[in-house]
Amino acid sequence: NAGVTQTPKFRVLKTGQSMTLLCAQDMNHEYMYWYRQDPGMGLRLIHYSVGEGTTAKGEVPDGYNVSRLKKQNFLLGLESAAPSQTSVYFCASSPSYRYTDTQYFGPGTRLTVL
């Protein structure tokens, strides 16, 4: 099992450009999450999904959109990138939404917006 994978690993964008980050998991997990990690801010939840075809907003959703067309994939889109979106993005998945469930993380995508 590959677990949780993220594509790409690194990306540099210019302000106003768009891009999509792909997260894939092969563990048949129901729930998936997108976080951003910034120095001094810890991990902040952007969006999450409780199942195929459903998404919900997290703590910092502005400027991002997501889609979960297939159970194994969770896409994060930036329609018009801004320097404030420079960050490391982590995807995670968990078997369900039970309060005892562990989250499994991807390796991260380092995004720089110039």
Place this chain on the structure above:
Amino acid sequence: AQRVTQPEKLLSVFKGAPVELKCNYSYSGSPELFWYVQYSRQRLQLLLRHISRESIKGFTADLNKGETSFHLKKPFAQEEDSAMYYCAPPPNFGNEKLTFGTGTRLTIIP
């Protein structure tokens, strides 16, 4: 949002000394809490969780409901413990948007 708080962003400890990383939570009920660790250039991974009552890599964490804390402890620090540590609530607790703690970067001084 119900959340957890990690008051120390940075913590330096000498090798062989005891380690305590603090975590306090602010939600009611019977909380389930986790500690995740991120070693340099690696992904976050689960270190331990309250429900398991286990010791991983010498670390333990006890839930103190009176102090609403879930501090991570290790009696003797090792150099390989240097990492970023996050205290985290469960993925779901009612309808709250749960958030990780801001993390503590632990540095073990040789």
